[in-house]
């Protein structure tokens with residue numbers, strides 16, 4: 001069904017074209033000091049490398065690194081660091097993420113788990129008071145929700161393992177943007193405004209983001225000199241400077257004694273983080289998840305993210321449903337059903353593998369997928385929520401679907417995708433969890449802390465078997481789904497999205513759009529979305545055509561915007577097709593080193 005596929009000689013072809021075009025020598029002086037809102041282009045096709053993010057400055061900085069001879073890993077770190085400046089309410093060094101990397105030299109896919117980690121003092125009932133969960137909003141804006149940041153260690157690990165530049169070089173462009181400033185766009189202004197009540201409660205946050213008592217005006221230049229100094233510190237001393245020493249002291253003090261105004265009406269609980277938690281943090285390499293879908297190899301992020309297992313299980317269910325030649329309504333019906341079934345299993349079985357025996361091989365097996373696919377009725381939607389399956393190796397039954405319980409999740413985060421002239425590829429999703437994280441800027445340091453520990457379930461949702469309760473040193477289950485798809489061992493697609501648990505369905509729907517519904521990649525990303533995460537009703541964007549699916553029994557509720565994806569496709573002629581959102585989250589920014 002694919003409209004194009006890369007050839008085995010893609011890497012050599014891209015490299016040859018890049019050399020012929022003389023990329024890697026563009027002078028810095030030819031570029032503007034910072035990008036403006038009008039500089040965003042959502043689709044770019046060409047050679048020599050590509051970067052796609054939600055933000056023009058981040059894309060430009062990543063592209064600069066490629067032009068100066070850096071590789072996809074260098075560009076990903078540089079772009080991510082810039083997003084920490086220009087997209088600070090979704091990512092930054094106060095948060096964590098998952099990094100998926102295709103290494104052209106070996107043909108291997110590697111991943112880094114940079115997930116935030118609960119302090120050793122955390123207990124399964126740390127979000128419970130007097131027998132009931134604390135209000136979710138209270139948990140978000142607190143010290144209690146702060147996990148040990150994983151993003152700095154992820155950057156250091158990625159550069160040490162596969163990078164070609166040091167951290168100082170990778171941080172240079174982002175530091176310039178922080179110091180010299182960037183032009184505020186509507187998205188940044190809106191996201192600041194959405195946080196005004198919280199930011200006003202903390203002197204450090206108000207000082208940075210509400211300088212004149214209000215969000216910065218669209219078109220003004222926003223500078224973050226404190227973050228520039230923090231990046232300088234990391235450039236000089238390495239990321240250990242964040243995990244030990246004075247910066248670690250500042251993080252712990254902020255978590256344990258949040259700097260809320262005395263007259264604030266917010267209830268801001270202190271957190272449990274200690275210096276030892278920061279000092280012992282690790283960002284391990286993990287084996288990627290892998291499923292085969294329509295002859296392609298789909299690599300994703302293993303637990304503690306549920307991204308790879310849930311996207312992979314749903315793809316297996318779709319493949320078991322034999323949709324080749326199906327009409328679009330049946331394809332989308334199966335997409336929704338496969339997603340609901342996979343979410344039931346995710347909610348029941350996936351958590352931090354250091355604490356939970358995740359039956360990953362079974363969840364990703366064709367046998368289990370066939371048993372789950374057997375429940376789907378082409379003529380009628382299943383009653384939601386569906387119950388989880390039993391991934392036990394005995395896959396002969398096709399029972400009636402039982403009713404289960406719904407899961408819950410929020411939305412935020414950011415995703416970037418890079419590729420270089422040598423054929424290396426990065427799909428990297430990073431976050432501080434809620435929009436604006438926990439709302440607290442570390443005083444004098446220029447970055448927000450995460451509230452990632454609200455990704456734990458506060459109380460048991462699975463009848464005594466919840467794999468995602470808090471625990472000491474435990475990583476909360478994530479939905480981040482950075483994904484790389486290979487065809488015959490070479491890159492075909494790389495993609496990912498923000499959006500809490502809708503990340504999984506956004507990645508899945510883009511794959512279905514591209515691989516099963518025959519859309520080209522820009523159309524697959526732009527198409528209206530619907531997300532079925534084992535809930536009674538499907539959430540759908542306004543443009544999604546509900547009528548034929550309603551006839552099958554699906555019910556819908558509105559969701560104004562789902563996800564903000566970025567993706568790269570590797571075309572047959574060796575060109576790169578870099579794609580970002582045309583509209584969602586203000587539109588993204590795709591660029592290639594050399595236009596076709």
Ligand code: GLY
Nearest residue numbers: 433478479480500
């Ligand atoms: N914080 C979003 C996720 O990890 O899925």
